[in-house]
Amino acid sequence: MCRRVDAAQALSELTALSAQITSAIVVDGDGSAIASTFDESSAAELAKTVQELVAAAGRAGDGRQVAQLEVSTSAGSVFLVRESERTIAATTRPEPAAGLVFYDLKTTLRSIADQAKPKPKARKKAEADAAA
Amino acid sequence: MPRRKFVTGLALAASLAGAVLFRRRSRGRDRVDLYYDDGSTLSLGDGSPEASIVLPLARRVLAAATS
Numbered sequence: 001m002c003r004r005v006d007a008a009q010a011l012s013e014l015t016a017l018s019a020q021i022t023s024a025i026v027v028d029g030d031g032s033a034i035a036s037t038f039d040e041s042s043a044a045e046l047a048k049t050v051q052e053l054v055a056a057a058g059r060a061g062d063g064r065q066v067a068q069l070e071v072s073t074s075a076g077s078v079f080l081v082r083e084s085e086r087t088i089a090a091t092t093r094p095e096p097a098a099g100l101v102f103y104d105l106k107t108t109l110r111s112i113a114d115q116a117k118p119k120p121k122a123r124k125k126a127e128a129d130a131a132a
Numbered sequence: 133m134p135r136r137k138f139v140t141g142l143a144l145a146a147s148l149a150g151a152v153l154f155r156r157r158s159r160g161r162d163r164v165d166l167y168y169d170d171g172s173t174l175s176l177g178d179g180s181p182e183a184s185i186v187l188p189l190a191r192r193v194l195a196a197a198t199s
Contacts, residue, residue: 023197038196046196053189057166060182061174068167071190076197078190091197 007035007112014108020096021104022076025050026112029085034112050089053080070098081105086113162187 011024015037025036027047036043057066057080069080073094079101080089088109092101164176164183176183 042196046193049189049192049196053186053193056185056189060164060176060186061166061168061172064168064170064172066166067169069186070165071186072163072165073187073191073194074162075191076194078193089193091194 010108010112011035011037014090014104018101018104020092020101021090022092024088024090024105024108026109027051027087027089034086046089050080050087053078053089054082054087068102070102077101079105081109083109083113088112164190 007026011026014024015021023037025038025043025046026034027050028034031047031051033043033047036046038046053069054066057069058064065082066080067082069078071078076094077092077096077098078089079092079098080087081102083106086109088105090101090105162178162183164186166174166176166186168174174182176186178187
């Protein structure tokens with residue numbers, strides 16, 4: 001639950017800081033939405049579409065794994081970044097600065113991954129002395 | 133001298149019109165850019181069969197964002 005709240009916070013900061021990004025969703029490897037700027041029912045549906053988008057991009061590349069994707073249309077653009085099992089997808093206004101959007105998405109995805117990692121426990125002094 | 137000015141003005145007007153036309157035409161086209169894990173990239177135009185699979189899914193995402 002805490003992980004989802006942190007991810008939601010990261011997405012809220014992303015859409016607040018980027019003038020170009022209008023919405024975003026983070027999808028886990030099992031196809032579930034970790035966080036999104038959409039309501040819960042739309043997010044579940046959209047997570048499936050994002051998974052389909054990743055699969056379609058893989059088929060277009062003869063089975064290669066897609067790392068990034070940009071689809072530009074006159075109505076706006078869709079960006080997608082994949083790292084390990086997680087995918088972040090975002091929509092933007094037409095003609096965005098693609099490099100900046102990719103940078104923002106990668107940074108957000110990494111911050112969510114860092115939050116998910118458990119912090120290493122501090123070793124007791126006696127254990128540390130024994131090891132030394 | 134006036135002829136030289138006329139030719140320069142004409143060239144400037146033509147290049148400006150060309151730039152505007154190019155921008156308008158490229159704006160109307162849908163495009164898919166794919167970047168793969170192995171470092172390769174693939175750009176697909178609106179008419180390609182691969183783009184015809186990817187584009188409807190992306191439009192669905194865009195529609196959800198605007199609704």
